[in-house]
Amino acid sequence: MALAQPLQLPxxxxxxxxxxxxxxxxxxREEIDLFExxxxxxxxxxxxxxxxxxxxxxxxxxxxxxxAALAELKARRLVGEQVDEEPDADALEARERLVARxxxxxxxxxxxxxxxxxxxxxxGTRYRRAPLGLATPAPAPTEDPARLAxxxxxxxxxxxxxxxxxxxSREVNMPALLNRLRNALTRxxxxxxxxxxxxxxxxxxxxxxxxxxxxxxxxxxxxxxxxAFGDIDITPTRGASA
Amino acid sequence: MxxxxxxxxxxxxxxxxxxxxxxxxxxxxxxxxxxxxALTELDERHSAVSALEVAEIAGGWALRTRADLAGVCDxxxxxxxxxxxSPAALETLAVVAYLEPxxxxxxxxxxxxxxxxxxxxxxxxxxxxxxxRPEGGGAMRYRTTRTFQERFGLKGSSDLPPIERFELTxxxxxxxxxxxxxxxxxxxxxxVG
Amino acid sequence: MxxxxxxxxxxxxxxxxxxxxxxxxxxxxxxxxxxxxALTELDERHSAVSALEVAEIAGGWALRTRADLAGVCDxxxxxxxxxxxSPAALETLAVVAYLEPxxxxxxxxxxxxxxxxxxxxxxxxxxxxxxxRPEGGGAMRYRTTRTFQERFGLKGSSDLPPIERFELTxxxxxxxxxxxxxxxxxxxxxxVG
Numbered sequence: 309m310a311l312a313q314p315l316q317l318p319x320x321x322x323x324x325x326x327x328x329x330x331x332x333x334x335x336x337r338e339e340i341d342l343f344e345x346x347x348x349x350x351x352x353x354x355x356x357x358x359x360x361x362x363x364x365x366x367x368x369x370x371x372x373x374x375x376a377a378l379a380e381l382k383a384r385r386l387v388g389e390q391v392d393e394e395p396d397a398d399a400l401e402a403r404e405r406l407v408a409r410x411x412x413x414x415x416x417x418x419x420x421x422x423x424x425x426x427x428x429x430x431x432g433t434r435y436r437r438a439p440l441g442l443a444t445p446a447p448a449p450t451e452d453p454a455r456l457a458x459x460x461x462x463x464x465x466x467x468x469x470x471x472x473x474x475x476x477s478r479e480v481n482m483p484a485l486l487n488r489l490r491n492a493l494t495r496x497x498x499x500x501x502x503x504x505x506x507x508x509x510x511x512x513x514x515x516x517x518x519x520x521x522x523x524x525x526x527x528x529x530x531x532x533x534x535x536a537f538g539d540i541d542i543t544p545t546r547g548a549s550a
Numbered sequence: 551m552x553x554x555x556x557x558x559x560x561x562x563x564x565x566x567x568x569x570x571x572x573x574x575x576x577x578x579x580x581x582x583x584x585x586x587x588a589l590t591e592l593d594e595r596h597s598a599v600s601a602l603e604v605a606e607i608a609g610g611w612a613l614r615t616r617a618d619l620a621g622v623c624d625x626x627x628x629x630x631x632x633x634x635x636s637p638a639a640l641e642t643l644a645v646v647a648y649l650e651p652x653x654x655x656x657x658x659x660x661x662x663x664x665x666x667x668x669x670x671x672x673x674x675x676x677x678x679x680x681x682x683r684p685e686g687g688g689a690m691r692y693r694t695t696r697t698f699q700e701r702f703g704l705k706g707s708s709d710l711p712p713i714e715r716f717e718l719t720x721x722x723x724x725x726x727x728x729x730x731x732x733x734x735x736x737x738x739x740x741x742v743g
Numbered sequence: 744m745x746x747x748x749x750x751x752x753x754x755x756x757x758x759x760x761x762x763x764x765x766x767x768x769x770x771x772x773x774x775x776x777x778x779x780x781a782l783t784e785l786d787e788r789h790s791a792v793s794a795l796e797v798a799e800i801a802g803g804w805a806l807r808t809r810a811d812l813a814g815v816c817d818x819x820x821x822x823x824x825x826x827x828x829s830p831a832a833l834e835t836l837a838v839v840a841y842l843e844p845x846x847x848x849x850x851x852x853x854x855x856x857x858x859x860x861x862x863x864x865x866x867x868x869x870x871x872x873x874x875x876r877p878e879g880g881g882a883m884r885y886r887t888t889r890t891f892q893e894r895f896g897l898k899g900s901s902d903l904p905p906i907e908r909f910e911l912t913x914x915x916x917x918x919x920x921x922x923x924x925x926x927x928x929x930x931x932x933x934x935v936g
Binding site for chain 3: 437
């Protein structure tokens with residue numbers, strides 16, 4: 309990597325960050341004419357109320373002393389004076405101190421250039437900044453989502469047809485029972501209720517009883533029961549049957 | 551990838567800051583050699599095709615997005631409007647990075663300017679932090695931060711070139727002195743006024 | 744992996760919350776079909792060996808660590824956070840503890856640095872609390888909390904070690920000195936200089 313050359317700073321008054329920049333520029337870029345530098349403006353900017361970085365007062369005063377001495381030398385030369393002598397002692401001292409500080413500071417200026425390269429080189433990478441709490445890993449599953457589907461499916465299924473098996477396995481209807489009773493009564497003088505319903509289901513038994521009661525109501529038969537819960541004799545009424 | 555590699559990937563992914571070898575070792579019950587091996591393995595797996603890379607940075611290891619994806623990343627997370635640093639800010643950072651902990655008056659003396667505003671700005675942007683006052687009182691001293699190391703791609707606070715490398719060479723310093731002595735004595739021919 | 748896949752990986756990696764298909768599409772200038780394809784591709788690349796997985800969660804897509812790594816992730820979470828007080832925090836706490844109630848501008852003047860960030864952080868961490876504005880208006884003032892006292896093992900707000908040296912001079916310093924003595928933190932005749 310090439311080291312930044314503090315001796316080759318760009319000449320741009322807006323870029324002066326401090327007295328050292330100005331000093332370097334003045335000393336090392338001879339094409340800047342001292343008289344072209346708006347010295348008063350520089351000093352005012354540097355020490356005024358609103359600079360980004362006000363010049364350190366002692367540094368600024370040393371620089372001003374030096375600049376004044378240089379300006380004086382130059383002015384005398386311009387009017388044709390022979391100028392051999394050194395600037396005055398103050399200016400010499402200021403010069404020594406400034407050079408020493410310049411030499412001491414130069415490494416940091418170069419390091420700043422190195423930092424700038426790093427700054428640019430690392431511009432693209434981005435770090436994750438999610439707080440730890442937010443970055444919850446997937447918890448180990450303790451429930452099977454299939455159970456959810458199962459639960460909903462139960463709600464979505466059509467209800468089963470109610471079973472009629474406990475009621476009857478066969479068609480039972482009243483007109484058929486009445487006809488069966490009437491047929492039985494034509495064959496004998498009387499029939500036993502129990503004989504008729506033997507082997508039938510409870511429902512058919514109950515409906516046969518209702519059919520017998522219906523025949524009695526219509527006057528086609530009489531019912532006789534010897535004792536409670538005993539058999540019932542069903543006897544056709546004389547002349548009632550066809 | 552090894553189980554240790556997977557564990558390290560998970561840790562680097564979750565951690566909001568770079569993790570040191572030691573921290574990784576503690577959390578995975580592995581030793582430093584194993585960790586280093588797993589980091590290499592992890593980096594190799596990512597290097598081929600991934601948007602991510604394993605980086606040694608700011609005193610530890612981190613997963614980060616690759617530089618070529620900066621464009622799309624900025625669409626998610628806008629960069630601060632002025633991400634640039636002025637020469638004044640860079641020089642101040644250089645002084646602090648090499649001399650830390652160092653106080654504002656010390657930086658000022660070295661730079662020849664008052665640095666209060668610049669230091670405050672650098673603290674605000676997270677590149678500098680306060681580091682206490684010296685025993686016996688005195689000005690607050692500053693040091694660079696982990697953010698500084700991350701942003702400048704430094705592995706740690708000592709990951710800087712030796713300052714000697716930046717010093718003016720003897721001849722350079724002598725030339726400077728000579729030039730200054732000659733200033734005002736420029737050759738009449740070149741002097742057009 | 745496709746460039747779109749890489750972009751999406753970077754976005755999911757950086758985002759602290761899941762990103763919707765629409766958000767991903769906007770940031771990558773791709774359409775939903777392309778995004779879905781790239782998500783599948785990304786998931787496949789991660790599924791084989793990675794510690795991470797692409798998950799559709801809470802209305803969007805996210806990268807997250809796999810469930811089988813919960814153990815090591817918990818060890819990261821359980822690590823004691825670095826909650827040491829920075830020098831800036833300690834000094835700010837000291838100013839508030841001895842002078843409370845005290846405003847940010849007052850702390851700032853005494854410390855010679857901006858304290859907004861530090862005060863906010865201390866409020867967030869429960870060491871400081873707001874204590875109202877002075878009669879007639881002015882900046883919000885702060886005082887220390889019970890948490891602060893517990894952390895420092897103090898029995899109460901007046902249970903602070905006495906100030907034994909006071910070297911500042913000037914009108915502001917005199918006012919400061921009066922305030923410290925009134926609060927019982929310093930003897931009237933404490934050595935000046």
